[in-house]
Amino acid sequence: MTQPQPAYLLKNVTHFYGDKKVLDIAHLAIAKGSITGLLGPNGSGKSTLLKLLAFAMRPVSGNIFFNGRTEYPFSPNIRSRVTLVTQKPYLLRRTVYDNIAYGLQIRRDTADLQARIQQALAGVGLAYETFAHRQWHALSGGEAQRVAMAARLILKPRVLLLDEPVASVDARSAALIRQAALAARENWGTTLVIASHDLAWLFDCSDTQISISSGTLFSTGMEIIIPGPYTPDGQTLSKTLADGQCLVLPPADQPGKTAVIQRENIHLATGPETENRYDNQIKGQIQSMHMTGKQQQIMTTIAVPEMTFMLGLDPELAASLSLQPGKEVFLLFRSQDIVWR
Amino acid sequence: MDFILEGFAKAVFLLISLDASTVSAISATLKASTWAMGASLAAGLPLGFVLGYFDFPGKRPLRTVVDTLLALPTVSIGLIIYAFISSQGPLGELGLLFTITGIAMGQTLLALPIIIAITAATVENIDPDLRLTLVSLGAAKLDIIRTCLWEVRYGIMAGAVTAYGRVLTEVGISMMVGGNIKYHTRTITTAIALETSKGQFADGIALGLVLIFIAFCVNICLSVLRKK
Numbered sequence: 001m002t003q004p005q006p007a008y009l010l011k012n013v014t015h016f017y018g019d020k021k022v023l024d025i026a027h028l029a030i031a032k033g034s035i036t037g038l039l040g041p042n043g044s045g046k047s048t049l050l051k052l053l054a055f056a057m058r059p060v061s062g063n064i065f066f067n068g069r070t071e072y073p074f075s076p077n078i079r080s081r082v083t084l085v086t087q088k089p090y091l092l093r094r095t096v097y098d099n100i101a102y103g104l105q106i107r108r109d110t111a112d113l114q115a116r117i118q119q120a121l122a123g124v125g126l127a128y129e130t131f132a133h134r135q136w137h138a139l140s141g142g143e144a145q146r147v148a149m150a151a152r153l154i155l156k157p158r159v160l161l162l163d164e165p166v167a168s169v170d171a172r173s174a175a176l177i178r179q180a181a182l183a184a185r186e187n188w189g190t191t192l193v194i195a196s197h198d199l200a201w202l203f204d205c206s207d208t209q210i211s212i213s214s215g216t217l218f219s220t221g222m223e224i225i226i227p228g229p230y231t232p233d234g235q236t237l238s239k240t241l242a243d244g245q246c247l248v249l250p251p252a253d254q255p256g257k258t259a260v261i262q263r264e265n266i267h268l269a270t271g272p273e274t275e276n277r278y279d280n281q282i283k284g285q286i287q288s289m290h291m292t293g294k295q296q297q298i299m300t301t302i303a304v305p306e307m308t309f310m311l312g313l314d315p316e317l318a319a320s321l322s323l324q325p326g327k328e329v330f331l332l333f334r335s336q337d338i339v340w341r
Numbered sequence: 342m343d344f345i346l347e348g349f350a351k352a353v354f355l356l357i358s359l360d361a362s363t364v365s366a367i368s369a370t371l372k373a374s375t376w377a378m379g380a381s382l383a384a385g386l387p388l389g390f391v392l393g394y395f396d397f398p399g400k401r402p403l404r405t406v407v408d409t410l411l412a413l414p415t416v417s418i419g420l421i422i423y424a425f426i427s428s429q430g431p432l433g434e435l436g437l438l439f440t441i442t443g444i445a446m447g448q449t450l451l452a453l454p455i456i457i458a459i460t461a462a463t464v465e466n467i468d469p470d471l472r473l474t475l476v477s478l479g480a481a482k483l484d485i486i487r488t489c490l491w492e493v494r495y496g497i498m499a500g501a502v503t504a505y506g507r508v509l510t511e512v513g514i515s516m517m518v519g520g521n522i523k524y525h526t527r528t529i530t531t532a533i534a535l536e537t538s539k540g541q542f543a544d545g546i547a548l549g550l551v552l553i554f555i556a557f558c559v560n561i562c563l564s565v566l567r568k569k
Contacts, residue, residue, distance in 0.1 A: 055476070056473050056477065073476065074476075074481060074482060081479075083477045083479070084477040086474075088470060089474075090468055090470035090471050090473070090474040092471075092474075103478040106478070106479060106480055106481070106484045107479055148474075152478070155478070161477075
């Protein structure tokens with residue numbers, strides 16, 4: 001049986017800003033109708049990747065295939081089919097109605113326009129009567145982001161790319177934006193690629209997670225990235241956290257690589273381990289616990305200075321350790337399980 | 342002091358009685374400046390957009406040249422146009438010297454750098470997220486240009502008003518290229534210069550009032566459009 005064609009296939013894609021390489025992806029396939037979560041710290045290349053996927057710019061080298069064809073900015077095959085919502089919405093200096101109608105008007109698809117705008121606004125929890133004729137400057141940040149979302153959803157896109165869509169909006173707007181994005185997949189089979197720091201949401205809704213650091217992909221979201229800078233410490237390397245705790249890292253075979261550890265190699269305990277099986281014992285605090293529908297795990301976010309560890313825990317283990325948000329825990333792992341990529 | 346007050350009184354009379362020479366000067370001014378603004382906007386908007394939106398080799402020196410042309414004296418432009426359209430010039434056969442068209446050509450040269458420079462500066466300040474937004478809404482290249490210009494329309498309108506003000510009030514081009522011929526190429530500004538030199542302050546003040554009135558109307562229109 002042949003594999004279904006992916007929505008996207010990236011081959012040897014690199015991108016530079018000036019002399020600085022910001023993206024280097026040897027291979028990435030995104031399945032049609034899937035939800036892909038994009039994880040990574042600020043400046044890791046997530047937004048650049050999303051702009052390339054939106055065909056807002058060309059990569060410096062490599063190919064991006066969309067539905068099996070090499071595509072490029074302004075290609076008729078991607079216009080109105082691939083759309084991007086950014087963290088900071090830009091609304092045209094017009095009314096809400098005109099902002100939402102814009103995409104349909106430029107493709108001369110204006111049948112039943114008012115009804116469609118009404119529906120698009122309802123999809124993001126905004127009443128047509130109250131909002132349709134408001135000017136762009138008379139909206140709050142959350143309302144503006146929802147209008148931006150409605151302007152994309154009215155196009156019934158094949159691909160919806162979301163770049164930190166809920167990072168700077170209120171909780172209600174965030175919930176409505178998330179709901180509208182998932183409804184697009186459910187109603188039209190839209191492929192979603194979501195970059196967000198809301199890890200609980202990402203793990204809950206996405207089929208695949210991709211970690212990205214310094215422009216490089218770490219295939220799945222099963223790894224934790226330990227970002228630099230790293231300090232030489234005799235034969236090995238170390239990373240000192242802001243509170244003085246020190247991570248022991250294995251020697252790197254070459255400079256410029258990033259330390260990565262599989263989530264499954266990290267163990268959780270409520271106190272320090274005394275048998276010295278783990279040379280890394282890092283104290284952190286549970287920030288949030290969230291039951292995922294997909295994996296039947298409790299996604300637990302543990303904050304240590306400068307880093308966040310997201311671990312999927314068995315509900316029985318969580319109960320036996322009496323874990324709850326705010327509780328101090330120890331993350332135990334061996335330096336030999338850390339690899340350089 | 343009396344002659345100024347008398348001037349005002351006569352100005353009102355000239356305007357109310359629709360004095361033929363006054364009306365002719367107003368008409369010549371409006372014709373030449375309208376043609377000049379139309380031509381400079383038609384050429385200046387796309388050129389300004391290209392200069393402000395795209396990066397290309399030589400962009401900076403070109404900006405410097407355009408900015409320098411902002412200060413070009415009107416008599417210099419008059420001289421250049423005169424040299425081109427006088428009987429000895431390359432465009433002499435067209436018979437444009439001492440015509441409204443000739444004045445409009447010179448005034449176009451005067452307004453063009455202003456339109457280009459202000460459009461370029463306005464477009465340069467467009468939020469970079471606008472292009473990304475338009476692309477993600479499925480805009481084609483032409484849609485992007487059109488929408489970007491529409492987004493910065495108030496900045497461009499302010500530029501056009503500035504250019505119109507310069508065109509409306511210039512003397513050098515109208516005098517040199519138009520020749521200040523009564524009932525033909527005499528504009529408001531050349532008429533004011535002539536009447537004042539003859540000691541006819543009333544006529545000068547009347548025409549000055551008209552100039553101020555036109556400028557006032559243009560600004561009122563801009564303000565109304567902004568509110569819309």
